Amino acid sequence: QVLLVESGGGVVQPGRSLRLSCAASGFSFSSFTMHWVRQAPGKGLEWVAVISYDGSDKYYADSVKGRFSISRDNSQNTLYLQMNNLRVEDTAVYYCARGGSPSSASFDDWGQGTLVPVSS
Amino acid sequence: QSALTQPASVSGSPGQSITISCTETSSDVGSSNFVSWYQQHPGKAPKLMIYEGRKRPSGVSNRFSGSKSGNTASLTISGLQAEDEADYYCCSYGGSSTSWVFGGGTKLTVL
Secondary structure (H helix, E strand, O other), X not given: OOEEEEEOOOOEOOOOOEEEEEEEEOOOHHHOOEEEEXXXXXXXXXXXXXXXXXXXXXXXXXXXXXXXXXXXXXXXOEEEEEEOOOOHHHOEEEEEEEEOOOOOOOEEEEOOOEEEOEOO | OOOEEOOOEEEEOOOOOEEXXXXXXXXXXXXXXXXXXXXXXXXXXXXXXXXXOOEOOOOOOOOEEEXXXXXXXXXXXXXXXXXXXXXXXXXXXXXXXOXXXXXXXXXXXXX
16 A cells, blocks of 8 residues: 655754655555645644656745755655755644646645654 | 635534535636545544545545535535544645645534
């Protein structure tokens, strides 16, 4: 079955950087769009970024544009999120999610999430 | 992209039906088939319940159904069960803007 396992979270100071990883298994990783979605403590879901199956197209939420970078290594079945110049408001659980078919634009499977507290 | 508005909370008794609405301020929901719904239990990852407005993924109970009317998409849960108690989020794809927006979420309480 589909398994997505995020890692790399942890306490980080404002202005610093952090890289999250998402190890994928149970499906043909190189065939699917992948996303990062985050959830601040006690708040709702917020879409962060998407990358196409081959890594050629990337899009970001306005709140992270210019600071975050999504990438993937299809040879390692791994998705990444490089987060630079972190702010307190970036504090959240970060989920990776497998995109659905092009006609659905849904988030079909989710990892368990990794917590990133940004605090001095 | 416009915001999606959901009621903060809804409740129902076991066996009853409830409907959660998701209203967009622009015409996007009305013209887009890219509305999906997610269930999230406390401390757990979200789970896809409905995609393309009304389709159910394999394994999701047929007690869950989706629909839309004008600028409002809706999730209906029939035959409420205790395990349905969770937060529910709608989501719409922006299409030309290549972005996604979630509703604020609705807390479902099964009385």
